[in-house]
Amino acid sequence: MIHFISGLFGGADIWNPYLEIGDCRVYDLENLPTDVTEEDIVVGYSMGGRIATKLAIDLKFNIKRLILLSSHPGLDEQDKPNRKAWEDQIIQKMDTLGVDDFLKFWDTLDLFNQSQVNKNFPRELFKAHRNYFDSYRLSEQENYLPKMIEHKNKISFIYGKYDEKYSSIAKQLTSSSIRCIEVVSDHRVYLRPDSLIPILKRELVL
16 A cells, blocks of 8 residues: 655645556545555655654554655754744744735745646645644654664655755755655656656655
8 A cells, every 4th residue: 555645735636646556545634544554655745754754653664665755854953943933934924814825925935946836725724734834843843864764775755856955855865875866846746747656666666
C-alpha cells in the first residue's frame, strides 16, 4: 500500500494522476493514515511530508519506504524564533484577508514561483487548513534530521529545481547520504506528473 499525504491548500485530488502507480490511499490533513504496516510506503508533500516523517519515526521506521516531496526536516534551535515570527505573520494574514486574497498572497511566496494554488481547493476547508498550519508549526517541530540519517536507506527526498530553499535543503541531505532527486518544478513538484511518476515508480521498488 502507498499512502499519499497532502500538504496545505492542495486537497486529495492533487494525487489523481498518481493513482496509476499502484495500490494507493490518499489523505487530506484532516484524515491521516492509522494502519500503516512494514510493507507500506508513505509519501508526503510539504507539511504532509513532515507529518509522514513523524509517522515513520513513531513507527520506528518499520515501513518499506518514506518518500518526501518538498518537505522540511526541521530547524536548528537558533532558527526557530525567526520562523515563529514569520508563522505569526502568516496566521495574521489568514485571519484578516479574505480566503481568495490570502491564496493569491500565498502564491507570491518564493516557493511557488511557477505555479498557483489548486483551483479546486474547497474554500470551506480554509479555516481547517489555517488551524493545521498553526498546529503543525515548523518552529515547534522536532528536528527530524538525526533520525532520518539513521534510516537514510529508507528515505527519498524529491525537490523542485526552482525551489531555492528546498534545493539548499537537498544539498544538506545529500551531504548526509540521504537520496535526493531533482524535478524541474518549483515547490509544487506534484504538478509535474510527467516527471514525477517515473521517479516515484523507481523509488517505490528500491
